[in-house]
Amino acid sequence: MWIGTASIADFKQKTCWKVEFFCNEGTNASNTVFQLVSLQEIVTERKETLNPQANPDKILNYVGLENIQSLTGDLINFYPKYGREIRSRSKIFQKGDILYGRLRPYLNKVYLAEEPASNGICSGEFYVLTPNLDKVLPNFLRSTLASQYVQQYVQNWQTGSALPRLQLQDLLEIEIPLPPIEIQQDYEEFLIHKNSYRRKLSIELSELPQRIVDAVVHALEYGENPSVILL
The missing domain is CATH 3.90.220.20 (DNA methylase specificity domains)
Structure with missing residues:
Protein backbone atom coordinates (compact mmCIF):
# COMPACT_ATOMS: atom_id res chain seq x y z
CA MET A 1 0.00 0.00 0.00
CA PRO A 180 29.24 20.50 -11.77
CA ILE A 181 29.59 21.91 -15.29
CA GLU A 182 33.23 20.81 -15.61
CA ILE A 183 32.22 17.21 -14.86
CA GLN A 184 29.29 17.48 -17.24
CA GLN A 185 31.82 18.30 -19.96
CA ASP A 186 33.27 14.80 -19.56
CA TYR A 187 29.76 13.34 -19.93
CA GLU A 188 29.18 15.58 -22.95
CA GLU A 189 32.29 14.36 -24.75
CA PHE A 190 31.46 10.73 -23.90
CA LEU A 191 27.91 11.07 -25.26
CA ILE A 192 28.95 12.81 -28.47
CA HIS A 193 31.61 10.19 -29.19
CA LYS A 194 29.49 7.14 -28.32
CA ASN A 195 26.38 8.34 -30.14
CA SER A 196 28.43 9.04 -33.26
CA TYR A 197 29.88 5.53 -33.05
CA ARG A 198 26.41 4.02 -32.42
CA ARG A 199 24.96 5.75 -35.48
CA LYS A 200 27.85 4.53 -37.61
CA LEU A 201 27.24 0.96 -36.46
CA SER A 202 23.51 1.35 -37.09
CA ILE A 203 24.16 2.38 -40.71
CA GLU A 204 26.54 -0.54 -41.22
CA LEU A 205 24.00 -2.96 -39.73
CA SER A 206 21.20 -1.68 -41.99
CA GLU A 207 23.44 -2.16 -45.05
CA LEU A 208 24.66 -5.62 -44.04
CA PRO A 209 21.76 -7.74 -45.44
CA GLN A 210 22.28 -6.36 -48.97
CA ARG A 211 26.05 -6.71 -48.67
CA ILE A 212 25.64 -10.39 -47.68
CA VAL A 213 23.41 -11.12 -50.68
CA ASP A 214 25.76 -9.24 -53.02
CA ALA A 215 28.74 -11.20 -51.68
CA VAL A 216 26.99 -14.52 -52.35
CA VAL A 217 26.04 -13.48 -55.89
CA HIS A 218 29.57 -12.28 -56.60
CA ALA A 219 31.02 -15.51 -55.22
CA LEU A 220 28.70 -17.60 -57.41
CA GLU A 221 29.68 -15.65 -60.51
CA TYR A 222 33.44 -15.84 -59.95
CA GLY A 223 33.79 -18.99 -57.85
CA GLU A 224 35.18 -17.10 -54.85
CA ASN A 225 34.71 -17.43 -51.10
CA PRO A 226 31.88 -15.04 -50.02
CA SER A 227 33.40 -14.51 -46.58
CA VAL A 228 36.51 -13.02 -48.22
CA ILE A 229 34.43 -10.69 -50.37
CA LEU A 230 32.48 -9.41 -47.37
CA LEU A 231 35.58 -8.37 -45.41
Missing part, protein backbone atom coordinates in the same frame (compact mmCIF):
# COMPACT_ATOMS: atom_id res chain seq x y z
CA TRP A 2 1.19 3.53 -0.81
CA ILE A 3 0.89 5.96 2.06
CA GLY A 4 1.82 9.62 1.99
CA THR A 5 0.81 13.01 3.25
CA ALA A 6 0.14 16.22 1.36
CA SER A 7 -1.02 19.69 2.29
CA ILE A 8 -4.01 21.45 0.76
CA ALA A 9 -1.54 23.82 -0.91
CA ASP A 10 0.15 20.84 -2.60
CA PHE A 11 -3.21 19.63 -3.91
CA LYS A 12 -4.03 23.04 -5.32
CA GLN A 13 -0.72 23.22 -7.19
CA LYS A 14 -1.19 19.89 -8.94
CA THR A 15 -2.93 19.57 -12.30
CA CYS A 16 -4.50 16.26 -11.34
CA TRP A 17 -5.16 14.56 -8.01
CA LYS A 18 -3.46 11.18 -8.30
CA VAL A 19 -1.94 9.36 -5.37
CA GLU A 20 1.28 8.80 -7.37
CA PHE A 21 1.90 12.56 -7.34
CA PHE A 22 2.30 12.54 -3.58
CA CYS A 23 4.09 9.26 -3.03
CA ASN A 24 7.79 8.64 -3.68
CA GLU A 25 7.67 4.87 -3.32
CA GLY A 26 9.50 3.07 -6.09
CA THR A 27 11.63 6.03 -7.13
CA ASN A 28 15.40 5.94 -6.96
CA ALA A 29 16.52 9.37 -8.08
CA SER A 30 18.34 9.72 -4.77
CA ASN A 31 20.80 6.98 -5.84
CA THR A 32 23.42 9.48 -6.97
CA VAL A 33 26.42 11.25 -5.50
CA PHE A 34 25.40 14.51 -7.18
CA GLN A 35 22.98 17.20 -6.10
CA LEU A 36 19.38 16.78 -7.23
CA VAL A 37 18.01 19.78 -9.11
CA SER A 38 14.51 20.29 -10.51
CA LEU A 39 14.26 20.83 -14.24
CA GLN A 40 12.62 24.21 -13.75
CA GLU A 41 15.92 25.43 -12.27
CA ILE A 42 17.93 24.63 -15.40
CA VAL A 43 15.56 24.97 -18.39
CA THR A 44 12.98 27.40 -19.72
CA GLU A 45 10.13 26.68 -22.10
CA ARG A 46 10.36 28.24 -25.56
CA LYS A 47 6.85 29.43 -26.32
CA GLU A 48 7.13 30.93 -29.83
CA THR A 49 4.83 29.45 -32.47
CA LEU A 50 4.41 29.73 -36.23
CA ASN A 51 1.53 29.15 -38.64
CA PRO A 52 3.04 27.19 -41.57
CA GLN A 53 -0.01 27.89 -43.72
CA ALA A 54 0.99 31.57 -43.77
CA ASN A 55 4.13 30.55 -45.71
CA PRO A 56 2.82 27.82 -48.04
CA ASP A 57 5.84 27.86 -50.39
CA LYS A 58 8.52 28.03 -47.72
CA ILE A 59 10.49 24.87 -46.96
CA LEU A 60 10.56 24.20 -43.23
CA ASN A 61 12.24 21.70 -40.95
CA TYR A 62 9.18 20.12 -39.34
CA VAL A 63 9.62 17.49 -36.63
CA GLY A 64 6.70 15.34 -35.52
CA LEU A 65 6.60 12.68 -32.83
CA GLU A 66 6.85 10.07 -35.57
CA ASN A 67 10.24 11.51 -36.56
CA ILE A 68 11.90 10.79 -33.20
CA GLN A 69 13.20 7.37 -32.28
CA SER A 70 12.42 6.22 -28.76
CA LEU A 71 15.29 6.33 -26.25
CA THR A 72 18.03 7.31 -28.73
CA GLY A 73 16.37 10.56 -29.82
CA ASP A 74 17.59 10.02 -33.39
CA LEU A 75 15.70 11.55 -36.31
CA ILE A 76 13.88 8.96 -38.44
CA ASN A 77 12.03 9.36 -41.75
CA PHE A 78 12.70 13.09 -41.58
CA TYR A 79 12.63 15.49 -44.51
CA PRO A 80 11.85 19.22 -44.82
CA LYS A 81 8.30 20.12 -45.85
CA TYR A 82 6.52 22.97 -47.58
CA GLY A 83 4.47 25.13 -45.26
CA ARG A 84 1.27 24.09 -47.04
CA GLU A 85 1.92 20.46 -46.06
CA ILE A 86 1.84 21.27 -42.34
CA ARG A 87 -1.76 21.63 -41.25
CA SER A 88 -1.52 22.99 -37.71
CA ARG A 89 0.20 25.81 -35.85
CA SER A 90 3.60 24.61 -34.71
CA LYS A 91 6.16 25.39 -32.04
CA ILE A 92 9.48 26.98 -32.99
CA PHE A 93 12.76 25.44 -31.86
CA GLN A 94 16.37 26.58 -32.14
CA LYS A 95 19.72 24.81 -32.11
CA GLY A 96 20.45 23.27 -28.73
CA ASP A 97 16.81 23.13 -27.62
CA ILE A 98 15.38 19.88 -26.28
CA LEU A 99 12.10 18.61 -27.74
CA TYR A 100 10.34 16.45 -25.14
CA GLY A 101 7.36 14.40 -26.31
CA ARG A 102 4.44 15.06 -23.97
CA LEU A 103 1.99 12.70 -25.73
CA ARG A 104 2.45 9.09 -24.58
CA PRO A 105 5.59 10.15 -22.68
CA TYR A 106 6.38 6.50 -21.89
CA LEU A 107 7.54 6.26 -25.52
CA ASN A 108 10.53 8.31 -24.34
CA LYS A 109 10.93 10.59 -27.36
CA VAL A 110 13.49 13.27 -26.53
CA TYR A 111 15.30 15.14 -29.32
CA LEU A 112 18.28 17.49 -29.12
CA ALA A 113 18.00 20.06 -31.92
CA GLU A 114 21.08 19.59 -34.06
CA GLU A 115 21.88 18.91 -37.72
CA PRO A 116 20.11 18.10 -39.98
CA ALA A 117 17.28 19.81 -38.04
CA SER A 118 19.06 22.25 -35.78
CA ASN A 119 16.22 24.77 -36.05
CA GLY A 120 12.69 24.68 -37.35
CA ILE A 121 9.19 23.92 -36.09
CA CYS A 122 7.67 20.94 -34.36
CA SER A 123 4.40 19.35 -33.33
CA GLY A 124 2.48 20.90 -30.45
CA GLU A 125 2.86 17.51 -28.75
CA PHE A 126 6.42 18.49 -27.82
CA TYR A 127 7.59 20.72 -25.00
CA VAL A 128 10.43 22.87 -26.33
CA LEU A 129 12.96 23.31 -23.54
CA THR A 130 15.95 25.64 -23.69
CA PRO A 131 18.79 24.64 -21.34
CA ASN A 132 20.60 27.22 -19.24
CA LEU A 133 24.11 26.52 -20.54
CA ASP A 134 25.67 27.99 -17.42
CA LYS A 135 24.12 25.12 -15.49
CA VAL A 136 23.56 22.19 -17.86
CA LEU A 137 24.99 20.99 -21.18
CA PRO A 138 22.62 19.88 -23.99
CA ASN A 139 23.75 16.30 -24.67
CA PHE A 140 23.92 15.57 -20.96
CA LEU A 141 20.43 17.00 -20.47
CA ARG A 142 18.91 15.07 -23.39
CA SER A 143 20.39 11.81 -22.15
CA THR A 144 19.22 12.43 -18.60
CA LEU A 145 15.70 13.32 -19.74
CA ALA A 146 15.57 9.97 -21.56
CA SER A 147 16.91 8.09 -18.53
CA GLN A 148 15.26 6.33 -15.59
CA TYR A 149 15.53 9.49 -13.49
CA VAL A 150 12.67 10.98 -15.51
CA GLN A 151 10.96 7.85 -16.82
CA GLN A 152 10.26 6.49 -13.34
CA TYR A 153 8.05 9.52 -12.71
CA VAL A 154 6.58 9.71 -16.21
CA GLN A 155 5.01 6.28 -15.87
CA ASN A 156 2.90 7.46 -12.93
CA TRP A 157 2.38 11.15 -13.67
CA GLN A 158 0.87 10.96 -17.13
CA THR A 159 -2.84 11.78 -17.27
CA GLY A 160 -5.51 10.56 -19.66
CA SER A 161 -6.21 7.00 -20.72
CA ALA A 162 -6.57 6.88 -24.51
CA LEU A 163 -4.05 9.68 -25.16
CA PRO A 164 -1.94 10.01 -22.00
CA ARG A 165 0.08 13.22 -21.64
CA LEU A 166 2.54 14.68 -19.17
CA GLN A 167 1.75 18.18 -17.92
CA LEU A 168 4.58 20.70 -18.24
CA GLN A 169 4.60 21.71 -14.58
CA ASP A 170 4.83 18.07 -13.51
CA LEU A 171 7.77 17.57 -15.86
CA LEU A 172 9.56 20.68 -14.60
CA GLU A 173 9.21 19.58 -10.99
CA ILE A 174 11.12 16.35 -11.63
CA GLU A 175 14.58 16.34 -10.05
CA ILE A 176 17.66 15.00 -11.82
CA PRO A 177 21.28 14.59 -10.71
CA LEU A 178 23.33 17.62 -11.76
CA PRO A 179 27.13 17.32 -11.70
Whole structure:
Protein backbone atom coordinates (compact mmCIF):
# COMPACT_ATOMS: atom_id res chain seq x y z
CA MET A 1 0.00 0.00 0.00
CA TRP A 2 1.19 3.53 -0.81
CA ILE A 3 0.89 5.96 2.06
CA GLY A 4 1.82 9.62 1.99
CA THR A 5 0.81 13.01 3.25
CA ALA A 6 0.14 16.22 1.36
CA SER A 7 -1.02 19.69 2.29
CA ILE A 8 -4.01 21.45 0.76
CA ALA A 9 -1.54 23.82 -0.91
CA ASP A 10 0.15 20.84 -2.60
CA PHE A 11 -3.21 19.63 -3.91
CA LYS A 12 -4.03 23.04 -5.32
CA GLN A 13 -0.72 23.22 -7.19
CA LYS A 14 -1.19 19.89 -8.94
CA THR A 15 -2.93 19.57 -12.30
CA CYS A 16 -4.50 16.26 -11.34
CA TRP A 17 -5.16 14.56 -8.01
CA LYS A 18 -3.46 11.18 -8.30
CA VAL A 19 -1.94 9.36 -5.37
CA GLU A 20 1.28 8.80 -7.37
CA PHE A 21 1.90 12.56 -7.34
CA PHE A 22 2.30 12.54 -3.58
CA CYS A 23 4.09 9.26 -3.03
CA ASN A 24 7.79 8.64 -3.68
CA GLU A 25 7.67 4.87 -3.32
CA GLY A 26 9.50 3.07 -6.09
CA THR A 27 11.63 6.03 -7.13
CA ASN A 28 15.40 5.94 -6.96
CA ALA A 29 16.52 9.37 -8.08
CA SER A 30 18.34 9.72 -4.77
CA ASN A 31 20.80 6.98 -5.84
CA THR A 32 23.42 9.48 -6.97
CA VAL A 33 26.42 11.25 -5.50
CA PHE A 34 25.40 14.51 -7.18
CA GLN A 35 22.98 17.20 -6.10
CA LEU A 36 19.38 16.78 -7.23
CA VAL A 37 18.01 19.78 -9.11
CA SER A 38 14.51 20.29 -10.51
CA LEU A 39 14.26 20.83 -14.24
CA GLN A 40 12.62 24.21 -13.75
CA GLU A 41 15.92 25.43 -12.27
CA ILE A 42 17.93 24.63 -15.40
CA VAL A 43 15.56 24.97 -18.39
CA THR A 44 12.98 27.40 -19.72
CA GLU A 45 10.13 26.68 -22.10
CA ARG A 46 10.36 28.24 -25.56
CA LYS A 47 6.85 29.43 -26.32
CA GLU A 48 7.13 30.93 -29.83
CA THR A 49 4.83 29.45 -32.47
CA LEU A 50 4.41 29.73 -36.23
CA ASN A 51 1.53 29.15 -38.64
CA PRO A 52 3.04 27.19 -41.57
CA GLN A 53 -0.01 27.89 -43.72
CA ALA A 54 0.99 31.57 -43.77
CA ASN A 55 4.13 30.55 -45.71
CA PRO A 56 2.82 27.82 -48.04
CA ASP A 57 5.84 27.86 -50.39
CA LYS A 58 8.52 28.03 -47.72
CA ILE A 59 10.49 24.87 -46.96
CA LEU A 60 10.56 24.20 -43.23
CA ASN A 61 12.24 21.70 -40.95
CA TYR A 62 9.18 20.12 -39.34
CA VAL A 63 9.62 17.49 -36.63
CA GLY A 64 6.70 15.34 -35.52
CA LEU A 65 6.60 12.68 -32.83
CA GLU A 66 6.85 10.07 -35.57
CA ASN A 67 10.24 11.51 -36.56
CA ILE A 68 11.90 10.79 -33.20
CA GLN A 69 13.20 7.37 -32.28
CA SER A 70 12.42 6.22 -28.76
CA LEU A 71 15.29 6.33 -26.25
CA THR A 72 18.03 7.31 -28.73
CA GLY A 73 16.37 10.56 -29.82
CA ASP A 74 17.59 10.02 -33.39
CA LEU A 75 15.70 11.55 -36.31
CA ILE A 76 13.88 8.96 -38.44
CA ASN A 77 12.03 9.36 -41.75
CA PHE A 78 12.70 13.09 -41.58
CA TYR A 79 12.63 15.49 -44.51
CA PRO A 80 11.85 19.22 -44.82
CA LYS A 81 8.30 20.12 -45.85
CA TYR A 82 6.52 22.97 -47.58
CA GLY A 83 4.47 25.13 -45.26
CA ARG A 84 1.27 24.09 -47.04
CA GLU A 85 1.92 20.46 -46.06
CA ILE A 86 1.84 21.27 -42.34
CA ARG A 87 -1.76 21.63 -41.25
CA SER A 88 -1.52 22.99 -37.71
CA ARG A 89 0.20 25.81 -35.85
CA SER A 90 3.60 24.61 -34.71
CA LYS A 91 6.16 25.39 -32.04
CA ILE A 92 9.48 26.98 -32.99
CA PHE A 93 12.76 25.44 -31.86
CA GLN A 94 16.37 26.58 -32.14
CA LYS A 95 19.72 24.81 -32.11
CA GLY A 96 20.45 23.27 -28.73
CA ASP A 97 16.81 23.13 -27.62
CA ILE A 98 15.38 19.88 -26.28
CA LEU A 99 12.10 18.61 -27.74
CA TYR A 100 10.34 16.45 -25.14
CA GLY A 101 7.36 14.40 -26.31
CA ARG A 102 4.44 15.06 -23.97
CA LEU A 103 1.99 12.70 -25.73
CA ARG A 104 2.45 9.09 -24.58
CA PRO A 105 5.59 10.15 -22.68
CA TYR A 106 6.38 6.50 -21.89
CA LEU A 107 7.54 6.26 -25.52
CA ASN A 108 10.53 8.31 -24.34
CA LYS A 109 10.93 10.59 -27.36
CA VAL A 110 13.49 13.27 -26.53
CA TYR A 111 15.30 15.14 -29.32
CA LEU A 112 18.28 17.49 -29.12
CA ALA A 113 18.00 20.06 -31.92
CA GLU A 114 21.08 19.59 -34.06
CA GLU A 115 21.88 18.91 -37.72
CA PRO A 116 20.11 18.10 -39.98
CA ALA A 117 17.28 19.81 -38.04
CA SER A 118 19.06 22.25 -35.78
CA ASN A 119 16.22 24.77 -36.05
CA GLY A 120 12.69 24.68 -37.35
CA ILE A 121 9.19 23.92 -36.09
CA CYS A 122 7.67 20.94 -34.36
CA SER A 123 4.40 19.35 -33.33
CA GLY A 124 2.48 20.90 -30.45
CA GLU A 125 2.86 17.51 -28.75
CA PHE A 126 6.42 18.49 -27.82
CA TYR A 127 7.59 20.72 -25.00
CA VAL A 128 10.43 22.87 -26.33
CA LEU A 129 12.96 23.31 -23.54
CA THR A 130 15.95 25.64 -23.69
CA PRO A 131 18.79 24.64 -21.34
CA ASN A 132 20.60 27.22 -19.24
CA LEU A 133 24.11 26.52 -20.54
CA ASP A 134 25.67 27.99 -17.42
CA LYS A 135 24.12 25.12 -15.49
CA VAL A 136 23.56 22.19 -17.86
CA LEU A 137 24.99 20.99 -21.18
CA PRO A 138 22.62 19.88 -23.99
CA ASN A 139 23.75 16.30 -24.67
CA PHE A 140 23.92 15.57 -20.96
CA LEU A 141 20.43 17.00 -20.47
CA ARG A 142 18.91 15.07 -23.39
CA SER A 143 20.39 11.81 -22.15
CA THR A 144 19.22 12.43 -18.60
CA LEU A 145 15.70 13.32 -19.74
CA ALA A 146 15.57 9.97 -21.56
CA SER A 147 16.91 8.09 -18.53
CA GLN A 148 15.26 6.33 -15.59
CA TYR A 149 15.53 9.49 -13.49
CA VAL A 150 12.67 10.98 -15.51
CA GLN A 151 10.96 7.85 -16.82
CA GLN A 152 10.26 6.49 -13.34
CA TYR A 153 8.05 9.52 -12.71
CA VAL A 154 6.58 9.71 -16.21
CA GLN A 155 5.01 6.28 -15.87
CA ASN A 156 2.90 7.46 -12.93
CA TRP A 157 2.38 11.15 -13.67
CA GLN A 158 0.87 10.96 -17.13
CA THR A 159 -2.84 11.78 -17.27
CA GLY A 160 -5.51 10.56 -19.66
CA SER A 161 -6.21 7.00 -20.72
CA ALA A 162 -6.57 6.88 -24.51
CA LEU A 163 -4.05 9.68 -25.16
CA PRO A 164 -1.94 10.01 -22.00
CA ARG A 165 0.08 13.22 -21.64
CA LEU A 166 2.54 14.68 -19.17
CA GLN A 167 1.75 18.18 -17.92
CA LEU A 168 4.58 20.70 -18.24
CA GLN A 169 4.60 21.71 -14.58
CA ASP A 170 4.83 18.07 -13.51
CA LEU A 171 7.77 17.57 -15.86
CA LEU A 172 9.56 20.68 -14.60
CA GLU A 173 9.21 19.58 -10.99
CA ILE A 174 11.12 16.35 -11.63
CA GLU A 175 14.58 16.34 -10.05
CA ILE A 176 17.66 15.00 -11.82
CA PRO A 177 21.28 14.59 -10.71
CA LEU A 178 23.33 17.62 -11.76
CA PRO A 179 27.13 17.32 -11.70
CA PRO A 180 29.24 20.50 -11.77
CA ILE A 181 29.59 21.91 -15.29
CA GLU A 182 33.23 20.81 -15.61
CA ILE A 183 32.22 17.21 -14.86
CA GLN A 184 29.29 17.48 -17.24
CA GLN A 185 31.82 18.30 -19.96
CA ASP A 186 33.27 14.80 -19.56
CA TYR A 187 29.76 13.34 -19.93
CA GLU A 188 29.18 15.58 -22.95
CA GLU A 189 32.29 14.36 -24.75
CA PHE A 190 31.46 10.73 -23.90
CA LEU A 191 27.91 11.07 -25.26
CA ILE A 192 28.95 12.81 -28.47
CA HIS A 193 31.61 10.19 -29.19
CA LYS A 194 29.49 7.14 -28.32
CA ASN A 195 26.38 8.34 -30.14
CA SER A 196 28.43 9.04 -33.26
CA TYR A 197 29.88 5.53 -33.05
CA ARG A 198 26.41 4.02 -32.42
CA ARG A 199 24.96 5.75 -35.48
CA LYS A 200 27.85 4.53 -37.61
CA LEU A 201 27.24 0.96 -36.46
CA SER A 202 23.51 1.35 -37.09
CA ILE A 203 24.16 2.38 -40.71
CA GLU A 204 26.54 -0.54 -41.22
CA LEU A 205 24.00 -2.96 -39.73
CA SER A 206 21.20 -1.68 -41.99
CA GLU A 207 23.44 -2.16 -45.05
CA LEU A 208 24.66 -5.62 -44.04
CA PRO A 209 21.76 -7.74 -45.44
CA GLN A 210 22.28 -6.36 -48.97
CA ARG A 211 26.05 -6.71 -48.67
CA ILE A 212 25.64 -10.39 -47.68
CA VAL A 213 23.41 -11.12 -50.68
CA ASP A 214 25.76 -9.24 -53.02
CA ALA A 215 28.74 -11.20 -51.68
CA VAL A 216 26.99 -14.52 -52.35
CA VAL A 217 26.04 -13.48 -55.89
CA HIS A 218 29.57 -12.28 -56.60
CA ALA A 219 31.02 -15.51 -55.22
CA LEU A 220 28.70 -17.60 -57.41
CA GLU A 221 29.68 -15.65 -60.51
CA TYR A 222 33.44 -15.84 -59.95
CA GLY A 223 33.79 -18.99 -57.85
CA GLU A 224 35.18 -17.10 -54.85
CA ASN A 225 34.71 -17.43 -51.10
CA PRO A 226 31.88 -15.04 -50.02
CA SER A 227 33.40 -14.51 -46.58
CA VAL A 228 36.51 -13.02 -48.22
CA ILE A 229 34.43 -10.69 -50.37
CA LEU A 230 32.48 -9.41 -47.37
CA LEU A 231 35.58 -8.37 -45.41
